[in-house]
Amino acid sequence: MKDLMIDVENVTFRYDRREQTDALSSVSFKAEKGKWLSVIGNNGAGKSTLAALLIGLIQPSQGTIRINGVALDEESKWTIRRSAGIVFQNPDNQFIGATVQDDVAFGLENLNVPADQMRLRVTEALETVGMLNYRTADPTQLSGGQKQRVAIAGVLALRPDLLILDEAFVMLDPRSRRELLATLKRLKTERDLTILSITHDMNEAAASDRILVLKQGHVARSDTPAHIFSEETELAAPFSERLRRLLLKKGRRAPESYRTESEMVQWLCD
Numbered sequence: 001m002k003d004l005m006i007d008v009e010n011v012t013f014r015y016d017r018r019e020q021t022d023a024l025s026s027v028s029f030k031a032e033k034g035k036w037l038s039v040i041g042n043n044g045a046g047k048s049t050l051a052a053l054l055i056g057l058i059q060p061s062q063g064t065i066r067i068n069g070v071a072l073d074e075e076s077k078w079t080i081r082r083s084a085g086i087v088f089q090n091p092d093n094q095f096i097g098a099t100v101q102d103d104v105a106f107g108l109e110n111l112n113v114p115a116d117q118m119r120l121r122v123t124e125a126l127e128t129v130g131m132l133n134y135r136t137a138d139p140t141q142l143s144g145g146q147k148q149r150v151a152i153a154g155v156l157a158l159r160p161d162l163l164i165l166d167e168a169f170v171m172l173d174p175r176s177r178r179e180l181l182a183t184l185k186r187l188k189t190e191r192d193l194t195i196l197s198i199t200h201d202m203n204e205a206a207a208s209d210r211i212l213v214l215k216q217g218h219v220a221r222s223d224t225p226a227h228i229f230s231e232e233t234e235l236a237a238p239f240s241e242r243l244r245r246l247l248l249k250k251g252r253r254a255p256e257s258y259r260t261e262s263e264m265v266q267w268l269c270d
């Protein structure tokens with residue numbers, strides 16, 4: 001088995017002791033280095049709670065979390081955060097700099113990265129998310145999708161080993177979303193970057209390496225997209241699976257099992 005980037009064992013978390021139910025209950029899963037893991041589940045399933053736990057913003061009531069082999073605790077979280085970045089759904093809460101480039105540079109200043117290295121990394125990160133032309137703009141004046149891209153650049157500039165995205169693409173238009181997903185996939189391979197992406201977008205989940213399905217604070221399933229989408233009929237299926245089911249329903253020829261979008265195109269062309 002490849003090295004693990006995330007190893008979560010029996011994690012339970014409750015926001016308030018007075019509450020009756022746990023936000024997460026006995027959650028266990030692993031993510032290998034250099035893989036893309038999507039976390040899906042209905043509203044309130046515990047996805048954002050899981051993201052907050054993984055970065056040490058909150059501490060589990062029970063269980064252990066290991067990031068890159070290091071047990072996460074009050075002390076180690078600061079070291080872990082040097083190599084693990086998180087982007088939240090609402091980028092407004094994440095801006096600190098007066099210009100886009102200042103904002104992206106902020107995390108690097110905290111890490112004492114030399115000035116010339118810093119300029120290089122800021123340029124590279126802004127280019128990656130397609131926002132280099134806005135480097136001197138005021139971040140508060142950007143559109144929602146542009147703000148999300150700058151927030152992603154801020155984390156990419158830190159060159160993390162682990163990137164956690166909590167609905168970080170929701171404000172992007174479909175084309176920007178596709179482009180950014182493709183770019184991150186490339187970085188995943190080039191830098192052995194591990195990505196954990198919380199998403200409601202089934203097409204995005206379908207393109208990841210593995211999917212974790214959370215249901216009311218429990219892990220309902222952890223498997224490949226192929227297994228999950230061909231077996232879990234309750235889930236909103238990605239486009240390629242909906243098309244496959246529709247063809248079967250109409251009595252047309254269709255693949256016997258789930259195909260990704262590109263595999264479906266290939267199948268239709270053959």
Ligand SMILES: Nc1ncnc2c1ncn2[C@@H]1O[C@H](COP(=O)(O)OP(=O)(O)OP(=O)(O)O)[C@@H](O)[C@H]1O
Pocket residue numbers: 015016023041042043044045046047048049050
């Ligand atoms: N700050 C908080 N204080 C108390 N309870 C909370 C808090 N944040 C979340 N919860 C509760 O914890 C549970 C899990 O919430 P969480 O936000 O992790 O779900 P989610 O899967 O991210 O949902 P969504 O898809 O709506 O973002 C829910 O029952 C929610 O009401």
